[in-house]
Amino acid sequence: MELTPSLVDSRAREYRKEEPLYAVEREQLETLPAAFASGEYGRRDAAWVVRWYYRRFLGAYPDRDRRDAEERFWSNDFEAVRDAIAGAVGATDAADGIDPLTDLEAVDVPVASAFLMFVDPEEFVVVGPREWAALREAGELARDYPDPPSVSEYETYLERCRSLAGRLECDLWTLYRALWRLSK
DSSP: OOOOHHHHHHHHHHHHHHOTTHHHHHHHHHHHHHHHHHTOOOHHHHHHHHHHHHHTTTTOSOHHHHHHHHHHHHTSOHHHHHHHHHHHHTOSSHHHHHHHHTTSTTOOHHHHHHHHHHHOTTTOOOOOHHHHHHHHHTTSOSSOOOSSOOHHHHHHHHHHHHHHHHHHTOOHHHHHHHHHHHTO
């Protein structure tokens, strides 16, 4: 499969029409970056990112594991959550953003990448097995999804996504939506 502008555009439009979480995702991408940057958010806003990461799989992710991650995230002291998000907001690169987030319970590199996407969707995109598999199938990544990816593996994925977004003349959110649909 070759990733082309028309393929990415059509799959991103398909995502908008078919994926049940699209409207809430779009709303959160419009509001959370400013809320995280200003510190004007609550515990539920931060927990929403963790819930979204797992629930976007719509039952394909083991329910027990999803609930465990959500509950463990709620066990974090809220000031620690605020400090981690502030660290991500002030980060100069992916590694600096991921580092404080992964100090939190239930936040590994993939979940941290979701936080980064909702901190700055113009610079970051979430990583998961579906997005990775679509890039692998397109010949854009050499190896199978590392479960979970390391920080350096996320950086490789992110750079590949940024490069593709530039070449395909789309933003990272559009590329994400296309990759999600291509992986079905």
